[in-house]
Amino acid sequence: MNKKAVVLLSGGIDSSTTLSIAKAEGFDLYALSFDYEQRHSRELKSAEMVAGAIGVKKHLIINFEMNQIGLSALTSDIEVPKSQISNLKSQIPVTYVPARNTIFLSMALAWAETLEAADIFIGANAVDYSGYPDCRPEYLRAFEEMANLATKVSVEGRLRFRINAPLLYMTKAEIIKRGIEAGLDYSLTWSCYDPQPLDSRFKIQDSRPNLAPCKKCDSCIFRARGFKEAGIDDPLLSPFEQSG
Amino acid sequence: MNKKAVVLLSGGIDSSTTLSIAKAEGFDLYALSFDYEQRHSRELKSAEMVAGAIGVKKHLIINFEMNQIGLSALTSDIEVPKSQISNLKSQIPVTYVPARNTIFLSMALAWAETLEAADIFIGANAVDYSGYPDCRPEYLRAFEEMANLATKVSVEGRLRFRINAPLLYMTKAEIIKRGIEAGLDYSLTWSCYDPQPLDSRFKIQDSRPNLAPCKKCDSCIFRARGFKEAGIDDPLLSPFEQSG
DSSP: OOOEEEEEOOSSHHHHHHHHHHHHTTOEEEEEEEESOOSOOHHHHHHHHHHHHHTOSEEEEEEBOGGGTOOOTTTSSSOOOBSOGGGTTTSOOTTOOTTHHHHHHHHHHHHHHHHTOOEEEOOOOSSTTTTOGGGSHHHHHHHHHHHHHHOHHHHTTSOOOEEEOTTTTOOHHHHHHHHHHTTOOGGGOOOOSSOEEOOGGGOOSSSSOSEEOOSOBHHHHHHHHHHHHHTOOOTTTHHHHHHO | OOOEEEEEOOSSHHHHHHHHHHHHTTOEEEEEEEESOOSOOHHHHHHHHHHHHHTOSEEEEEEBOHHHHOOOTTTSSSOOOBSOGGGTTTSOOTTOOTTHHHHHHHHHHHHHHHHTOOEEEOOOOSSTTTTOGGGSHHHHHHHHHHHHHHOHHHHTTSOOOEEEOTTTTOOHHHHHHHHHHTTOOGGGOOOOSSOEEOOGGGOOSSSSOSEEOOSOBHHHHHHHHHHHHHTOOOTTTHHHHHHO
Protein backbone atom coordinates (compact mmCIF):
# COMPACT_ATOMS: atom_id res chain seq x y z
CA MET A 1 0.00 0.00 0.00
CA ASN A 2 1.24 3.45 -0.89
CA LYS A 3 1.75 6.12 1.72
CA LYS A 4 -0.99 8.76 1.84
CA ALA A 5 -0.44 12.49 1.52
CA VAL A 6 -2.81 15.44 1.94
CA VAL A 7 -1.83 18.17 -0.54
CA LEU A 8 -3.08 21.76 -0.39
CA LEU A 9 -4.15 22.67 -3.91
CA SER A 10 -5.19 26.13 -5.07
CA GLY A 11 -4.81 25.48 -8.78
CA GLY A 12 -1.84 27.83 -9.13
CA ILE A 13 1.66 26.95 -10.30
CA ASP A 14 3.17 26.26 -6.88
CA SER A 15 0.48 24.01 -5.43
CA SER A 16 -0.03 22.17 -8.73
CA THR A 17 3.72 21.52 -8.99
CA THR A 18 3.72 20.34 -5.38
CA LEU A 19 0.95 17.87 -6.21
CA SER A 20 2.93 16.55 -9.19
CA ILE A 21 6.04 16.15 -6.99
CA ALA A 22 4.08 14.22 -4.35
CA LYS A 23 2.73 12.01 -7.16
CA ALA A 24 6.29 11.39 -8.45
CA GLU A 25 7.32 10.43 -4.89
CA GLY A 26 4.72 7.66 -4.95
CA PHE A 27 2.10 8.99 -2.56
CA ASP A 28 -1.60 8.28 -2.73
CA LEU A 29 -2.93 11.81 -3.06
CA TYR A 30 -5.73 13.56 -1.20
CA ALA A 31 -6.05 17.10 -2.59
CA LEU A 32 -7.63 19.81 -0.45
CA SER A 33 -8.94 23.11 -1.83
CA PHE A 34 -10.90 25.94 -0.26
CA ASP A 35 -13.73 28.08 -1.48
CA TYR A 36 -13.38 31.05 0.83
CA GLU A 37 -15.28 33.64 -1.15
CA GLN A 38 -12.43 34.54 -3.41
CA ARG A 39 -13.35 37.32 -5.79
CA HIS A 40 -13.30 34.72 -8.52
CA SER A 41 -13.47 30.96 -8.52
CA ARG A 42 -11.43 30.52 -11.69
CA GLU A 43 -8.53 29.01 -9.75
CA LEU A 44 -10.82 26.40 -8.16
CA LYS A 45 -11.73 25.26 -11.67
CA SER A 46 -7.99 24.85 -12.31
CA ALA A 47 -7.61 22.92 -9.04
CA GLU A 48 -10.24 20.46 -10.27
CA MET A 49 -8.57 20.09 -13.67
CA VAL A 50 -5.10 19.60 -12.16
CA ALA A 51 -6.37 17.07 -9.59
CA GLY A 52 -8.09 15.15 -12.38
CA ALA A 53 -5.07 15.22 -14.69
CA ILE A 54 -2.54 14.14 -12.04
CA GLY A 55 -4.86 11.52 -10.60
CA VAL A 56 -5.83 11.88 -6.94
CA LYS A 57 -7.70 9.45 -4.71
CA LYS A 58 -9.97 12.28 -3.60
CA HIS A 59 -10.32 16.03 -4.10
CA LEU A 60 -12.15 17.90 -1.38
CA ILE A 61 -13.27 21.53 -1.67
CA ILE A 62 -14.20 23.07 1.67
CA ASN A 63 -16.45 26.10 1.83
CA PHE A 64 -16.04 28.61 4.58
CA GLU A 65 -16.66 32.24 5.18
CA MET A 66 -13.17 33.73 5.24
CA ASN A 67 -14.49 37.21 4.54
CA GLN A 68 -15.91 37.47 8.02
CA ILE A 69 -12.61 37.04 9.82
CA GLY A 70 -9.93 38.37 7.51
CA LEU A 71 -9.60 41.11 4.98
CA SER A 72 -7.22 41.40 2.07
CA ALA A 73 -7.18 42.30 -1.57
CA LEU A 74 -8.00 38.68 -2.40
CA THR A 75 -11.20 38.43 -0.38
CA SER A 76 -12.48 41.98 -0.04
CA ASP A 77 -13.07 45.12 -2.06
CA ILE A 78 -9.54 46.48 -1.74
CA GLU A 79 -8.17 46.98 -5.24
CA VAL A 80 -5.69 44.35 -6.38
CA PRO A 81 -2.39 46.19 -6.77
CA LYS A 82 -0.65 46.27 -10.12
CA SER A 83 3.10 45.89 -10.30
CA GLN A 84 3.94 46.24 -6.63
CA ILE A 85 6.76 43.76 -6.98
CA SER A 86 9.47 46.34 -6.35
CA ASN A 87 8.10 46.78 -2.84
CA LEU A 88 8.03 43.09 -2.00
CA LYS A 89 11.45 42.86 -0.45
CA SER A 90 10.74 45.57 2.09
CA GLN A 91 7.19 44.82 3.19
CA ILE A 92 4.49 42.19 3.40
CA PRO A 93 2.25 42.40 0.31
CA VAL A 94 -1.31 43.72 0.68
CA THR A 95 -2.43 40.42 -0.82
CA TYR A 96 -1.48 38.81 2.51
CA VAL A 97 -4.55 37.11 4.06
CA PRO A 98 -4.47 36.90 7.89
CA ALA A 99 -3.44 33.43 9.07
CA ARG A 100 -4.45 31.85 5.77
CA ASN A 101 -1.84 29.10 5.63
CA THR A 102 -2.45 28.35 9.31
CA ILE A 103 -6.15 27.82 8.63
CA PHE A 104 -5.43 25.74 5.51
CA LEU A 105 -2.80 23.59 7.24
CA SER A 106 -5.11 23.08 10.23
CA MET A 107 -7.83 21.71 8.00
CA ALA A 108 -5.26 19.58 6.16
CA LEU A 109 -4.11 18.27 9.55
CA ALA A 110 -7.66 17.28 10.51
CA TRP A 111 -8.13 15.41 7.25
CA ALA A 112 -4.65 13.84 7.51
CA GLU A 113 -5.45 12.55 10.99
CA THR A 114 -8.75 11.10 9.78
CA LEU A 115 -6.97 9.41 6.85
CA GLU A 116 -3.94 8.44 8.98
CA ALA A 117 -1.75 10.25 6.44
CA ALA A 118 1.57 11.35 7.96
CA ASP A 119 2.50 13.70 5.13
CA ILE A 120 1.03 17.11 4.39
CA PHE A 121 2.30 19.01 1.34
CA ILE A 122 2.13 22.77 0.87
CA GLY A 123 3.49 24.83 -2.04
CA ALA A 124 5.04 27.44 0.23
CA ASN A 125 7.92 29.31 -1.30
CA ALA A 126 10.34 31.59 0.52
CA VAL A 127 12.16 32.97 -2.53
CA ASP A 128 9.89 34.89 -4.88
CA TYR A 129 7.21 35.73 -2.29
CA SER A 130 9.46 36.17 0.72
CA GLY A 131 7.07 38.79 2.08
CA TYR A 132 4.55 36.26 3.41
CA PRO A 133 5.32 35.34 7.04
CA ASP A 134 3.47 32.01 6.75
CA CYS A 135 5.68 30.82 3.89
CA ARG A 136 8.92 30.86 5.90
CA PRO A 137 10.71 27.70 7.05
CA GLU A 138 10.63 28.74 10.73
CA TYR A 139 6.85 29.07 10.52
CA LEU A 140 6.45 25.65 8.87
CA ARG A 141 8.67 24.02 11.50
CA ALA A 142 6.61 25.61 14.29
CA PHE A 143 3.39 24.39 12.68
CA GLU A 144 4.76 20.85 12.43
CA GLU A 145 5.79 20.85 16.07
CA MET A 146 2.37 22.14 17.12
CA ALA A 147 0.61 19.55 14.93
CA ASN A 148 2.41 16.70 16.65
CA LEU A 149 1.28 17.97 20.06
CA ALA A 150 -2.29 18.60 18.85
CA THR A 151 -3.46 15.26 17.58
CA LYS A 152 -4.55 11.90 18.95
CA VAL A 153 -2.57 9.80 16.45
CA SER A 154 0.68 11.65 17.17
CA VAL A 155 0.28 11.82 20.95
CA GLU A 156 -0.47 8.09 20.96
CA GLY A 157 2.76 7.59 18.97
CA ARG A 158 1.07 6.04 15.92
CA LEU A 159 2.00 8.75 13.44
CA ARG A 160 4.40 11.66 13.24
CA PHE A 161 3.15 14.44 10.94
CA ARG A 162 5.54 16.00 8.44
CA ILE A 163 4.87 19.34 6.75
CA ASN A 164 6.50 19.01 3.33
CA ALA A 165 7.29 22.17 1.38
CA PRO A 166 9.37 20.90 -1.56
CA LEU A 167 9.37 24.30 -3.34
CA LEU A 168 10.60 26.27 -0.34
CA TYR A 169 13.98 27.31 -1.75
CA MET A 170 13.23 27.11 -5.50
CA THR A 171 12.93 30.05 -7.86
CA LYS A 172 9.77 30.22 -9.97
CA ALA A 173 11.80 29.05 -12.99
CA GLU A 174 13.11 26.03 -11.07
CA ILE A 175 9.57 25.22 -9.94
CA ILE A 176 8.27 25.27 -13.52
CA LYS A 177 11.13 23.08 -14.77
CA ARG A 178 10.51 20.61 -11.94
CA GLY A 179 6.77 20.44 -12.74
CA ILE A 180 7.40 19.84 -16.45
CA GLU A 181 9.85 17.09 -15.48
CA ALA A 182 7.03 15.54 -13.41
CA GLY A 183 4.67 15.77 -16.39
CA LEU A 184 2.48 18.66 -15.22
CA ASP A 185 0.47 20.46 -17.91
CA TYR A 186 0.69 24.13 -16.88
CA SER A 187 -2.13 25.12 -19.25
CA LEU A 188 -4.43 23.63 -16.59
CA THR A 189 -3.12 25.92 -13.84
CA TRP A 190 -4.20 29.46 -13.00
CA SER A 191 -2.37 32.35 -11.32
CA CYS A 192 -4.17 35.62 -12.09
CA TYR A 193 -5.83 37.49 -9.21
CA ASP A 194 -7.94 39.57 -11.57
CA PRO A 195 -9.28 37.51 -14.51
CA GLN A 196 -10.66 39.38 -17.49
CA PRO A 197 -13.67 38.43 -19.64
CA LEU A 198 -12.28 37.02 -22.85
CA ASP A 199 -12.81 38.62 -26.24
CA SER A 200 -14.99 36.25 -28.29
CA ARG A 201 -12.20 36.01 -30.90
CA PHE A 202 -10.21 34.00 -28.35
CA LYS A 203 -12.97 31.68 -27.22
CA ILE A 204 -11.48 28.59 -25.57
CA GLN A 205 -12.63 25.38 -27.19
CA ASP A 206 -12.94 23.17 -24.07
CA SER A 207 -14.90 23.36 -20.81
CA ARG A 208 -12.74 26.08 -19.27
CA PRO A 209 -14.36 29.41 -18.31
CA ASN A 210 -13.94 32.07 -20.97
CA LEU A 211 -11.52 34.18 -18.94
CA ALA A 212 -8.03 35.45 -19.63
CA PRO A 213 -5.25 36.41 -17.19
CA CYS A 214 -4.88 40.19 -16.69
CA LYS A 215 -1.06 40.01 -17.14
CA LYS A 216 -0.74 42.97 -14.76
CA CYS A 217 -1.23 41.68 -11.22
CA ASP A 218 1.75 40.52 -9.12
CA SER A 219 0.82 36.91 -9.64
CA CYS A 220 0.68 37.23 -13.45
CA ILE A 221 4.02 39.07 -13.44
CA PHE A 222 5.72 36.42 -11.26
CA ARG A 223 4.32 33.72 -13.52
CA ALA A 224 5.50 35.42 -16.72
CA ARG A 225 8.96 36.04 -15.23
CA GLY A 226 9.19 32.39 -14.15
CA PHE A 227 8.36 31.03 -17.59
CA LYS A 228 10.73 33.52 -19.21
CA GLU A 229 13.62 32.54 -16.90
CA ALA A 230 12.82 28.87 -17.49
CA GLY A 231 13.00 29.51 -21.24
CA ILE A 232 9.55 28.01 -21.76
CA ASP A 233 6.36 29.47 -23.28
CA ASP A 234 3.45 29.58 -20.86
CA PRO A 235 0.92 27.14 -22.39
CA LEU A 236 -1.93 28.98 -20.63
CA LEU A 237 -1.25 32.07 -22.75
CA SER A 238 -0.49 30.47 -26.08
CA PRO A 239 -4.08 30.26 -27.45
CA PHE A 240 -4.51 34.02 -26.98
CA GLU A 241 -1.04 34.90 -28.25
CA GLN A 242 -1.52 32.84 -31.39
CA SER A 243 -4.99 34.21 -32.14
CA GLY A 244 -4.18 37.82 -31.19
CA MET B 1 -9.77 52.28 24.81
CA ASN B 2 -10.10 48.78 26.17
CA LYS B 3 -7.95 45.93 24.96
CA LYS B 4 -9.64 43.56 22.52
CA ALA B 5 -9.93 39.81 22.95
CA VAL B 6 -11.22 37.09 20.64
CA VAL B 7 -12.95 34.41 22.71
CA LEU B 8 -13.89 30.95 21.43
CA LEU B 9 -17.46 30.33 22.55
CA SER B 10 -19.34 27.04 22.19
CA GLY B 11 -22.10 27.85 24.66
CA GLY B 12 -20.91 25.23 27.18
CA ILE B 13 -19.79 25.81 30.75
CA ASP B 14 -16.07 26.19 30.05
CA SER B 15 -16.17 28.62 27.12
CA SER B 16 -19.01 30.66 28.70
CA THR B 17 -17.02 30.95 31.94
CA THR B 18 -13.95 31.95 29.93
CA LEU B 19 -15.98 34.72 28.27
CA SER B 20 -17.15 35.98 31.66
CA ILE B 21 -13.55 35.98 32.96
CA ALA B 22 -12.32 37.96 29.94
CA LYS B 23 -15.17 40.41 30.55
CA ALA B 24 -14.15 40.74 34.22
CA GLU B 25 -10.57 41.43 33.09
CA GLY B 26 -11.83 44.45 31.14
CA PHE B 27 -11.48 43.25 27.56
CA ASP B 28 -13.68 44.33 24.67
CA LEU B 29 -15.05 40.95 23.60
CA TYR B 30 -15.27 39.38 20.15
CA ALA B 31 -16.93 35.99 20.51
CA LEU B 32 -16.34 33.33 17.86
CA SER B 33 -18.54 30.25 17.41
CA PHE B 34 -18.63 27.53 14.77
CA ASP B 35 -21.44 25.74 13.06
CA TYR B 36 -19.64 22.62 11.88
CA GLU B 37 -22.59 20.34 11.39
CA GLN B 38 -22.88 19.25 14.96
CA ARG B 39 -25.62 16.73 15.46
CA HIS B 40 -27.62 19.46 17.16
CA SER B 41 -27.35 23.21 17.21
CA ARG B 42 -28.73 23.60 20.70
CA GLU B 43 -25.34 24.72 22.01
CA LEU B 44 -25.09 27.47 19.36
CA LYS B 45 -28.36 28.88 20.70
CA SER B 46 -26.70 28.94 24.12
CA ALA B 47 -23.64 30.66 22.66
CA GLU B 48 -25.89 33.43 21.35
CA MET B 49 -27.70 33.79 24.67
CA VAL B 50 -24.43 33.87 26.66
CA ALA B 51 -22.81 36.39 24.28
CA GLY B 52 -25.88 38.61 24.58
CA ALA B 53 -26.06 38.37 28.37
CA ILE B 54 -22.35 39.04 28.97
CA GLY B 55 -22.22 41.82 26.38
CA VAL B 56 -19.84 41.35 23.47
CA LYS B 57 -18.85 43.84 20.76
CA LYS B 58 -19.51 41.21 18.13
CA HIS B 59 -20.48 37.54 17.95
CA LEU B 60 -19.48 35.71 14.79
CA ILE B 61 -20.71 32.22 13.86
CA ILE B 62 -18.64 30.61 11.11
CA ASN B 63 -20.09 27.81 9.01
CA PHE B 64 -17.85 25.13 7.65
CA GLU B 65 -18.05 21.56 6.62
CA MET B 66 -16.16 19.74 9.37
CA ASN B 67 -17.85 16.44 8.54
CA GLN B 68 -15.81 16.15 5.38
CA ILE B 69 -12.42 16.18 7.06
CA GLY B 70 -12.93 14.72 10.50
CA LEU B 71 -15.08 12.08 12.08
CA SER B 72 -16.11 11.70 15.68
CA ALA B 73 -19.17 11.04 17.76
CA LEU B 74 -19.93 14.76 17.77
CA THR B 75 -20.08 15.20 14.02
CA SER B 76 -20.88 11.78 12.60
CA ASP B 77 -23.20 8.85 13.15
CA ILE B 78 -21.06 7.10 15.75
CA GLU B 79 -23.18 6.67 18.86
CA VAL B 80 -22.41 9.09 21.69
CA PRO B 81 -21.03 6.95 24.51
CA LYS B 82 -22.79 6.85 27.85
CA SER B 83 -20.79 6.88 31.06
CA GLN B 84 -17.34 6.29 29.61
CA ILE B 85 -15.77 8.50 32.25
CA SER B 86 -13.94 5.68 34.00
CA ASN B 87 -11.89 5.17 30.84
CA LEU B 88 -10.88 8.79 30.42
CA LYS B 89 -7.61 8.63 32.30
CA SER B 90 -6.26 5.87 30.12
CA GLN B 91 -7.35 6.88 26.63
CA ILE B 92 -8.45 9.73 24.43
CA PRO B 93 -12.28 9.90 24.39
CA VAL B 94 -14.12 8.91 21.18
CA THR B 95 -15.66 12.39 21.30
CA TYR B 96 -12.24 13.74 20.23
CA VAL B 97 -12.54 15.62 16.91
CA PRO B 98 -9.35 15.65 14.77
CA ALA B 99 -7.46 18.94 15.11
CA ARG B 100 -10.60 20.75 16.25
CA ASN B 101 -8.97 23.23 18.62
CA THR B 102 -6.23 23.86 16.04
CA ILE B 103 -8.84 24.78 13.43
CA PHE B 104 -10.79 26.92 15.92
CA LEU B 105 -7.66 28.72 17.19
CA SER B 106 -6.48 29.31 13.61
CA MET B 107 -9.72 31.03 12.72
CA ALA B 108 -9.56 33.00 16.00
CA LEU B 109 -6.01 34.01 15.05
CA ALA B 110 -7.15 35.30 11.65
CA TRP B 111 -9.91 37.37 13.24
CA ALA B 112 -7.57 38.58 16.00
CA GLU B 113 -5.05 39.76 13.42
CA THR B 114 -7.78 41.58 11.50
CA LEU B 115 -9.01 43.25 14.72
CA GLU B 116 -5.46 43.79 16.01
CA ALA B 117 -6.45 41.93 19.17
CA ALA B 118 -3.43 40.44 20.96
CA ASP B 119 -5.44 38.16 23.22
CA ILE B 120 -7.21 34.94 22.28
CA PHE B 121 -9.15 33.09 24.98
CA ILE B 122 -10.00 29.39 24.94
CA GLY B 123 -11.80 27.36 27.61
CA ALA B 124 -9.30 24.50 27.44
CA ASN B 125 -9.11 22.43 30.59
CA ALA B 126 -6.46 19.86 31.42
CA VAL B 127 -8.05 18.48 34.58
CA ASP B 128 -11.46 16.89 33.99
CA TYR B 129 -10.92 16.19 30.28
CA SER B 130 -7.23 15.34 30.35
CA GLY B 131 -7.74 12.93 27.46
CA TYR B 132 -7.84 15.63 24.75
CA PRO B 133 -4.34 16.30 23.35
CA ASP B 134 -5.32 19.79 22.19
CA CYS B 135 -6.31 20.90 25.68
CA ARG B 136 -2.82 20.45 27.15
CA PRO B 137 -0.55 23.35 28.15
CA GLU B 138 2.32 22.16 25.91
CA TYR B 139 -0.03 22.20 22.92
CA LEU B 140 -1.29 25.71 23.71
CA ARG B 141 2.29 27.00 24.10
CA ALA B 142 3.24 25.46 20.73
CA PHE B 143 0.22 27.06 19.07
CA GLU B 144 1.13 30.47 20.54
CA GLU B 145 4.69 30.19 19.27
CA MET B 146 3.49 29.17 15.79
CA ALA B 147 0.94 32.03 15.76
CA ASN B 148 3.65 34.62 16.38
CA LEU B 149 5.66 33.30 13.44
CA ALA B 150 2.59 33.07 11.18
CA THR B 151 1.19 36.57 11.14
CA LYS B 152 2.02 39.93 9.63
CA VAL B 153 1.30 41.95 12.78
CA SER B 154 3.55 39.76 14.93
CA VAL B 155 6.40 39.46 12.42
CA GLU B 156 6.34 43.24 11.99
CA GLY B 157 6.59 43.54 15.79
CA ARG B 158 3.31 45.38 16.24
CA LEU B 159 1.53 42.71 18.30
CA ARG B 160 2.46 39.61 20.21
CA PHE B 161 -0.38 37.07 20.38
CA ARG B 162 -1.22 35.41 23.69
CA ILE B 163 -3.30 32.24 23.95
CA ASN B 164 -5.14 32.57 27.27
CA ALA B 165 -6.58 29.46 28.88
CA PRO B 166 -7.68 30.67 32.32
CA LEU B 167 -9.46 27.39 33.19
CA LEU B 168 -6.50 25.15 32.39
CA TYR B 169 -5.84 23.89 35.91
CA MET B 170 -9.30 24.34 37.45
CA THR B 171 -11.70 21.56 38.40
CA LYS B 172 -15.25 21.80 37.04
CA ALA B 173 -16.43 22.92 40.50
CA GLU B 174 -13.82 25.69 40.60
CA ILE B 175 -14.83 26.78 37.09
CA ILE B 176 -18.50 27.03 38.10
CA LYS B 177 -17.68 29.01 41.26
CA ARG B 178 -15.49 31.39 39.25
CA GLY B 179 -18.24 31.95 36.66
CA ILE B 180 -20.87 32.67 39.33
CA GLU B 181 -18.42 35.12 40.92
CA ALA B 182 -18.15 36.82 37.49
CA GLY B 183 -21.96 36.99 37.26
CA LEU B 184 -22.52 34.27 34.66
CA ASP B 185 -26.04 32.79 34.48
CA TYR B 186 -25.44 29.08 33.89
CA SER B 187 -29.07 28.48 32.90
CA LEU B 188 -28.06 30.05 29.55
CA THR B 189 -25.29 27.48 28.93
CA TRP B 190 -25.57 24.02 27.38
CA SER B 191 -23.44 20.89 27.76
CA CYS B 192 -25.40 17.85 26.59
CA TYR B 193 -24.17 16.00 23.49
CA ASP B 194 -27.51 14.25 23.03
CA PRO B 195 -30.47 16.59 23.72
CA GLN B 196 -33.89 15.03 24.24
CA PRO B 197 -37.25 16.37 23.06
CA LEU B 198 -38.94 17.84 26.10
CA ASP B 199 -42.17 16.48 27.56
CA SER B 200 -44.86 19.15 27.11
CA ARG B 201 -45.35 19.28 30.89
CA PHE B 202 -41.95 20.91 31.14
CA LYS B 203 -42.38 23.42 28.34
CA ILE B 204 -39.87 26.22 28.74
CA GLN B 205 -41.51 29.63 28.93
CA ASP B 206 -38.96 31.70 26.99
CA SER B 207 -37.43 31.51 23.50
CA ARG B 208 -35.19 28.54 24.22
CA PRO B 209 -35.69 25.33 22.19
CA ASN B 210 -37.89 22.79 23.93
CA LEU B 211 -35.05 20.36 24.63
CA ALA B 212 -33.73 18.79 27.81
CA PRO B 213 -30.26 17.44 28.61
CA CYS B 214 -30.02 13.64 28.45
CA LYS B 215 -28.21 13.47 31.82
CA LYS B 216 -26.38 10.36 30.59
CA CYS B 217 -23.62 11.51 28.21
CA ASP B 218 -20.10 12.26 29.49
CA SER B 219 -20.69 15.97 29.20
CA CYS B 220 -23.93 15.86 31.26
CA ILE B 221 -22.20 13.73 33.89
CA PHE B 222 -19.19 16.09 34.16
CA ARG B 223 -21.58 19.02 34.45
CA ALA B 224 -23.67 17.37 37.18
CA ARG B 225 -20.55 16.37 39.11
CA GLY B 226 -19.18 19.92 38.86
CA PHE B 227 -22.33 21.51 40.22
CA LYS B 228 -22.55 18.92 43.01
CA GLU B 229 -18.94 19.49 44.07
CA ALA B 230 -19.50 23.24 43.93
CA GLY B 231 -22.53 22.78 46.22
CA ILE B 232 -24.76 24.65 43.75
CA ASP B 233 -27.95 23.58 41.96
CA ASP B 234 -27.63 23.62 38.16
CA PRO B 235 -30.07 26.37 37.08
CA LEU B 236 -30.44 24.70 33.66
CA LEU B 237 -32.09 21.69 35.29
CA SER B 238 -34.20 23.40 37.92
CA PRO B 239 -37.35 24.02 35.79
CA PHE B 240 -37.56 20.31 34.99
CA GLU B 241 -36.71 19.17 38.51
CA GLN B 242 -39.35 21.43 40.05
CA SER B 243 -42.08 20.43 37.61
CA GLY B 244 -41.26 16.73 37.67
